[in-house]
Amino acid sequence: MENLTIDGKRLWDSLMEMAQIGATAKGGVCRLALTDLDRDSRNLFARWAEAAGCSVSFDAVGNIFARRPGRNPALPPVMAGSHLDSQPTGGKFDGAYGVLAALEVVRSLNDHGVETEAPVEVVVWTNEEGSRFAPAMIGSGAFAGIFDLEQAHGLTDTDGKSFGAELERIGYKGEGCGGRPVGAYFEAHIEQGPILEAEDKTIGVVTGAQGQRWYEITLTGQEAHAGPTPMNRRRDALVGASVIAKAVSRIGHEFQPDACSTVGMMQVYPNSRNVIPGRVFLTVDLRHPDDEVLAEMDWSLRHTAEAVAKRGKLELKLEQIWQFDATPFDPDCIAAVRAGAERYGHTHRDIVSGAGHDAVYMAGIAPTGMIFVPCEDGISHNEIENATPEDLAAGCEVLLHAVLEKAGGR
Numbered sequence: 001m002e003n004l005t006i007d008g009k010r011l012w013d014s015l016m017e018m019a020q021i022g023a024t025a026k027g028g029v030c031r032l033a034l035t036d037l038d039r040d041s042r043n044l045f046a047r048w049a050e051a052a053g054c055s056v057s058f059d060a061v062g063n064i065f066a067r068r069p070g071r072n073p074a075l076p077p078v079m080a081g082s083h084l085d086s087q088p089t090g091g092k093f094d095g096a097y098g099v100l101a102a103l104e105v106v107r108s109l110n111d112h113g114v115e116t117e118a119p120v121e122v123v124v125w126t127n128e129e130g131s132r133f134a135p136a137m138i139g140s141g142a143f144a145g146i147f148d149l150e151q152a153h154g155l156t157d158t159d160g161k162s163f164g165a166e167l168e169r170i171g172y173k174g175e176g177c178g179g180r181p182v183g184a185y186f187e188a189h190i191e192q193g194p195i196l197e198a199e200d201k202t203i204g205v206v207t208g209a210q211g212q213r214w215y216e217i218t219l220t221g222q223e224a225h226a227g228p229t230p231m232n233r234r235r236d237a238l239v240g241a242s243v244i245a246k247a248v249s250r251i252g253h254e255f256q257p258d259a260c261s262t263v264g265m266m267q268v269y270p271n272s273r274n275v276i277p278g279r280v281f282l283t284v285d286l287r288h289p290d291d292e293v294l295a296e297m298d299w300s301l302r303h304t305a306e307a308v309a310k311r312g313k314l315e316l317k318l319e320q321i322w323q324f325d326a327t328p329f330d331p332d333c334i335a336a337v338r339a340g341a342e343r344y345g346h347t348h349r350d351i352v353s354g355a356g357h358d359a360v361y362m363a364g365i366a367p368t369g370m371i372f373v374p375c376e377d378g379i380s381h382n383e384i385e386n387a388t389p390e391d392l393a394a395g396c397e398v399l400l401h402a403v404l405e406k407a408g409g410r
């Protein structure tokens with residue numbers, strides 16, 4: 001059978017139109033979860049999905065489902081999608097690509113008059129980024145039963161606004177969440193790393209995601225005057241935090257080639273030039289594809305933090321606020337992605353996802369696969385994030401193939 005085509009230009013144009021919502025001066029996107037701009041992007045998506053003949057609904061955490069009926073309504077849907085929220089200085093493709101590639105699959109099925117056995121649902125997950133409301137991947141996590149609704153609705157941003165109230169305010173608080181079978185889930189995404197580009201491969205056949213642990217650390221010392229307080233009398237929380245930050249980097253270097261470790265946020269109190277810092281809040285992000293190694297990294301972090309606190313006479317509060325284990329994807333879904341790349345003649349390689357994605361939570365409740373396409377210089381979570389129309393179209397073809405494999409429509 002001949003390969004079904006997708007419309008690469010329509011996909012690109014939709015991406016560019018979506019990127020107008022929250023567009024930044026440097027060519028990126030700022031569309032934080034549950035803001036007015038997030039609402040606008042949701043409305044645009046819903047309008048497009050309805051125009052493509054889908055029925056659109058949303059659940060209690062604001063996940064949107066655009067359903068294209070199948071021949072057999074009793075079959076669980078095959079889902080494809082990603083997220084529309086972004087980092088404060090995010091790019092045009094992270095998340096939006098997975099959503100609009102899935103929409104392009106539906107549009108293409110319409111163009112070709114293809115009826116699938118199972119329904120196909122394009123899904124938009126809420127608050128994937130975890131930037132405004134931590135932790136990340138709340139929408140897919142709630143759908144998969146990782147977070148309960150109370151937990152999700154109770155999250156607050158730095159202004160003290162709650163997830164639940166903001167969701168209601170933008171008009172996307174529906175009823176119920178998850179608890180229904182999903183035939184398969186596929187997510188297309190830019191790689192957000194440099195490997196595909198460096199090896200000149202078009203498609204990353206994602207075999208799974210690495211494990212992650214997120215921590216929050218508060219070090220408390222004593223605020224004091226920067227002049228009259230002798231060095232040996234100080235309990236400087238920032239000095240302790242700096243040693244921890246350096247140790248976190250060392251831990252990442254120690255467990256190469258696969259480990260990653262980051263201190264991404266540090267808040268200093270009272271943050272005044274002539275006051276010895278009395279308190280510092282910092283975050284730590286540790287990642288590794290092997291759970292045993294990740295446990296060693298965890299031990300190393302705790303050990304170091306305790307030693308630093310003791311030496312600096314600081315009070316230490318170290319909390320692991322989030323984690324997920326390394327997640328292998330479903331062999332059949334992986335095979336469907338690989339077969340799609342072969343079928344459409346795209347170069348490909350297997351790859352492990354370095355980032356967290358909604359697919360990681362979905363893998364716990366449904367057969368799941370992911371498709372990566374290259375992004376320029378491997379840069380993402382940055383306004384200069386870029387990808388070529390050709391690669392994005394290629395990933396969409398592979399997504400179409402994978403969805404048809406699982407939904408039955410050939």
Ligand SMILES: [Zn+2]
Pocket residue numbers: 083094095128189
């Ligand atoms: Zn993303």
